[in-house]
Amino acid sequence: MWHLYQFPLCPFSRKVRLHLAEKGMAYELVREDPWRRRDEFLNLNPAGRVPVLREDDKNIVLADSRAICEFIEESFEGNAMIFGNALQRAEIRRLVALFDEHLYGDVTAPLLQEKMKKRLVTREPPDARVLREAMKLAHEHLYHIDWLVDNRAWLGGPRLSLADLAAAAQLSVADYLGALDWRGHDQAKSWYSVMKSRPSFRPLLAEKMDTIQPASNYADVNW
Amino acid sequence: MWHLYQFPLCPFSRKVRLHLAEKGMAYELVREDPWRRRDEFLNLNPAGRVPVLREDDKNIVLADSRAICEFIEESFEGNAMIFGNALQRAEIRRLVALFDEHLYGDVTAPLLQEKMKKRLVTREPPDARVLREAMKLAHEHLYHIDWLVDNRAWLGGPRLSLADLAAAAQLSVADYLGALDWRGHDQAKSWYSVMKSRPSFRPLLAEKMDTIQPASNYADVNW
Numbered sequence: 001m002w003h004l005y006q007f008p009l010c011p012f013s014r015k016v017r018l019h020l021a022e023k024g025m026a027y028e029l030v031r032e033d034p035w036r037r038r039d040e041f042l043n044l045n046p047a048g049r050v051p052v053l054r055e056d057d058k059n060i061v062l063a064d065s066r067a068i069c070e071f072i073e074e075s076f077e078g079n080a081m082i083f084g085n086a087l088q089r090a091e092i093r094r095l096v097a098l099f100d101e102h103l104y105g106d107v108t109a110p111l112l113q114e115k116m117k118k119r120l121v122t123r124e125p126p127d128a129r130v131l132r133e134a135m136k137l138a139h140e141h142l143y144h145i146d147w148l149v150d151n152r153a154w155l156g157g158p159r160l161s162l163a164d165l166a167a168a169a170q171l172s173v174a175d176y177l178g179a180l181d182w183r184g185h186d187q188a189k190s191w192y193s194v195m196k197s198r199p200s201f202r203p204l205l206a207e208k209m210d211t212i213q214p215a216s217n218y219a220d221v222n223w
Numbered sequence: 224m225w226h227l228y229q230f231p232l233c234p235f236s237r238k239v240r241l242h243l244a245e246k247g248m249a250y251e252l253v254r255e256d257p258w259r260r261r262d263e264f265l266n267l268n269p270a271g272r273v274p275v276l277r278e279d280d281k282n283i284v285l286a287d288s289r290a291i292c293e294f295i296e297e298s299f300e301g302n303a304m305i306f307g308n309a310l311q312r313a314e315i316r317r318l319v320a321l322f323d324e325h326l327y328g329d330v331t332a333p334l335l336q337e338k339m340k341k342r343l344v345t346r347e348p349p350d351a352r353v354l355r356e357a358m359k360l361a362h363e364h365l366y367h368i369d370w371l372v373d374n375r376a377w378l379g380g381p382r383l384s385l386a387d388l389a390a391a392a393q394l395s396v397a398d399y400l401g402a403l404d405w406r407g408h409d410q411a412k413s414w415y416s417v418m419k420s421r422p423s424f425r426p427l428l429a430e431k432m433d434t435i436q437p438a439s440n441y442a443d444v445n446w
Binding site for chain 1: 285287291293313316320321
């Protein structure tokens with residue numbers, strides 16, 4: 001059995017969960033709060049980060065979400081999420097990197113820092129200036145998604161790809177934390193509504209953290 | 224003809240240069256200082272980052288160093304830098320991510336910020352505290368490389384792989400900036416000496432920036 005060590009609001013764990021679900025792979029979740037730095041978890045991944053994908057019978061331990069997704073693509077056929085010729089695959093991977101690094105760095109990471117870690121770990125109040133800046137930059141990323149949706153069937157090309165999963169994973173965390181203003185982003189909103197409707201997405205929308213409740217429209221497909 | 228838009232001290236540009244050279248691909252360098260944010264360059268890569276790999280005749284523009292390296296692997300046979308079964312390939316990619324993200328974030332990025340950007344762009348003096356912290360963390364990464372070299376022929380497995388190129392690219396920038404203390408790291412040093420001796424590495428070692436000179440032993444294979 002595959003086990004995914006993950007944290008509910010980790011966008012990279014969410015990307016891998018969506019990928020596993022789209023592939024139809026059975027797996028079990030293991031909750032891991034990376035800031036606790038458990039010895040047992042650090043033995044699995046010295047970098048101390050989630051997600052980690054583990055298969056005990058085969059003695060497999062995989063770390064880094066992009067390495068995990070490439071492994072999933074190479075190991076399990078059907079419903080490819082990185083597809084097409086080398087050029088199309090490079091475009092999907094470019095967008096995955098853009099969402100993993102820029103959307104995360106500009107929006108998700110500061111939101112998690114201010115709205116989650118400060119509450120759960122350091123018990124400080126959030127910095128309103130940092131939150132405003134993240135919400136401003138979120139608009140830039142939503143405009144980019146509007147543009148992609150205007151020009152393609154899906155973000156990475158003619159079919160659902162890892163680019164859609166990577167973007168939706170980041171946005172779902174920002175949305176949980178109530179930081180997305182969808183007004184003026186009809187194309188991005190319609191795309192995200194379709195993403196939310198997918199069976200792969202439902203478990204994410206149903207899951208709640210004890211101490212931090214999701215924004216009111218977080219789980220609504222039509223909001 | 225392939226053109227690589229790059230900056231001499233960008234570790235991700237260096238990784239792609241090493242990869243192209245190990246593959247024996249002919250290409251031309253285009254110097255791009257990303258902080259200038261040239262319109263022509265932003266049209267190629269709206270994220271504004273180097274490296275970008277371009278082929279005009281085929282109308283190909285590729286961005287993101289990992290997406291570029293996957294493209295190179297998929298498009299040009301021979302001398303594979305991501306090889307083996309899915310598990311071995313995942314291990315190579317895990318290490319590439321570790322060097323691209325952690326070694327860069329802990330060591331190369333603060334060094335570039337303090338020793339290059341402040342000098343070239345903002346004209347501020349470097350922050351000695353930040354430099355000390357980066358040099359301290361560099362030891363942790365060198366210990367990790369010592370451990371890998373003790374346990375494997377090369378960092379990512381039995382042969383030279385993209386993991387070696389990614390690590391050497393980061394370390395070569397830190398070494399240029401005079402921030403690596405190799406004492407106590409005999410294994411890492413012997414591995415890096417072998418890397419420096421490779422024909423793919425020579426052009427990097429020969430190249431100098433006008434305003435920032437390399438450390439005295441930067442280009443020596445035996446130092």
